[in-house]
Amino acid sequence: MIRGVLERYKSYLPVNEKTPMFTLGEGDTPLVRSKTISQEVGCDELYFKLEGCNPSGSFKDRGMVLAVAKAMEEGGESIVCASTGNTSASAAAYGAYCGLETTVFVPKNNIARGKLAQAITYGARIILIDGNFDDALKVVRELTAKHPIILVNSLNPYRIEGQKTASFEIIEDLGTAPDYLFIPVGNAGNITAYWQGFVEARNMEWTAILPKMMGFQAEGAAAIVRGRPIAKPETIASAIRVGNPASWDGAVKARDESNGTIDSVTDEEIMEAYEWIARKEGIFCEPASAASVAGLIKLSRNGVHLKDSKIVCVLTGTGLKDPDLASSMEPVFMDEYPPQLEAVERALGLH
């Protein structure tokens, strides 16, 4: 029986006897050891944290379960978020479970089809914003400042508290924090949460070391790398198409305190990593998730010595989120045949 993030980590989360304890099965995601990419990058111990195995298919569920539980505790009836897609799917799922009125604001033309399908099916109210994620976030902040509607973006501190549990799990699985944690950066909540988790775990003596936090933005949306907001962010990885990250300071703190880095990867590098993860490791993640591995590949190509390091790449969401992009990949083989043995034998070169 899965305990879920609230029950499993209640001693380390801001929950009390009035907080409703429930789960949709979030957390306890697999840490899978790399078979092939580890060799390609010259690292003996590389792992992928499969956050796409969460109930709505992304890491957002870890924080959403706590944000929604606290909303229920406070007697809230209505939640709202702005999203590139995954936060909206997660809010819609937990909102549906709790019977809350859930409204999601998403950029009109820039949300992957699987994510919109989830929001529709979970029954959320969907506001298509004629603008980008940053525009949507601005308007929901204004809305929640004026009306009694609870904001469940990662500006909500409970989201960060819930998401930090991923660090706890990695330490439990490895017996220590890794030397490096590679993670995609969009609105920068997740890198902030992981760092908080690792620091808390170190303070509780669950780990002697802290990882270097290696955050990767998409080149067309690399506000933190450039040191200024990007008015019109662009990238194929729509989940991280964010021009002015809300948790900018948290990301910089994680980078600086850990002696890590925040760098960018191009769409080509993201797509190469996306294909490698699927075809060399058997793992289907979404393009934004591949930014973490793209960052690792970039580092190894720059000659950074990784051999004796323990490395974890966070794969933040499942590949099924973005079926259009996945279907646009070049198939290894795909053609049409009549249902006849001879024809398929010929096609497969079997004589």
Ligand code: F0G
């Ligand atoms: N990976 C995926 C699959 C995401 O959906 C996101 C963010 C990130 C990485 C980056 O995480 O924002 O905490 O730095 N998605 C947000 C959303 C923006 O609305 O679903 P972050």
